[in-house]
Amino acid sequence: MxxxxxxxxxxxxxxxxxxxxxxxxxxxxxxxxxxxxxxxxxxxxxxxxxxxxxxxxxxxxxxxxxxxxxxxxxxxxxxxxSGNEEERLSLMREHYEHVATQIGRLTESLDLIRYKVGVYEDLLDQGGGVAHQCHEAVVE
Missing domain, CATH: 1.10.1660.10 (Multidrug-efflux Transporter Regulator; Chain: A; Domain 2)
Known part of the structure; x- marks a missing residue:
């Protein structure tokens, strides 16, 4: 056909x-x-x-x-x-490692952001909180 x-x-x-x-x-x-x-x-x-x-x-x-x-x-x-699949695999493995590293960094960033969102939600739930109660250092 x-x-x-x-x-x-x-x-x-x-x-x-x-x-x-x-x-x-x-x-x-x-x-x-x-x-x-x-x-x-x-x-x-x-x-x-x-x-x-x-x-x-x-x-x-x-x-x-x-x-x-x-x-x-x-x-x-x-x-x-065909005939260069080994080089293609090597190239894709290299990029895979790069992307996996990026995902790890983004996951760390997301964890911090999630924590900060929780801190601010808790402060607001307690009536707004006092500015000094919310320190900006990463805790835990």
């Missing part, structure tokens, strides 16, 4: 992904697409659903803090095809 190739405009892809038209052009210039972006009549970019799916992966990796050079390298490896 023949595959039907979708053809999406840059505006449609921007709407679907939440990326700006400028960002889509930037991703293309930076070599972040797995396949070259096709051009339709008049030279306008014509994206496929595969392009949108790949962009979704890129968006998630960027949102997790993956640096552009690392994302570019990952795209290169995917573009090359």
């Amino acid at each position: 023949a595959e039907i190739m979708t053809s999406l405009s840059i505006g449609q892809v921007a709407e679907q992904t939440g990326l700006s038209v400028h960002a889509l052009r930037f991703y293309e210039r930076e070599g972040l697409f797995v396949h070259p972006v096709r051009r339709g009549s008049g030279g306008h970019r014509a994206y496929s659903q595969d392009d949108v799916d790949w962009l979704t992966v890129c968006i998630i990796l960027r949102a997790s803090g993956m640096p552009l050079p690392m994302l570019r390298r990952y795209a290169e490896l995917v573009r090359e095809g």
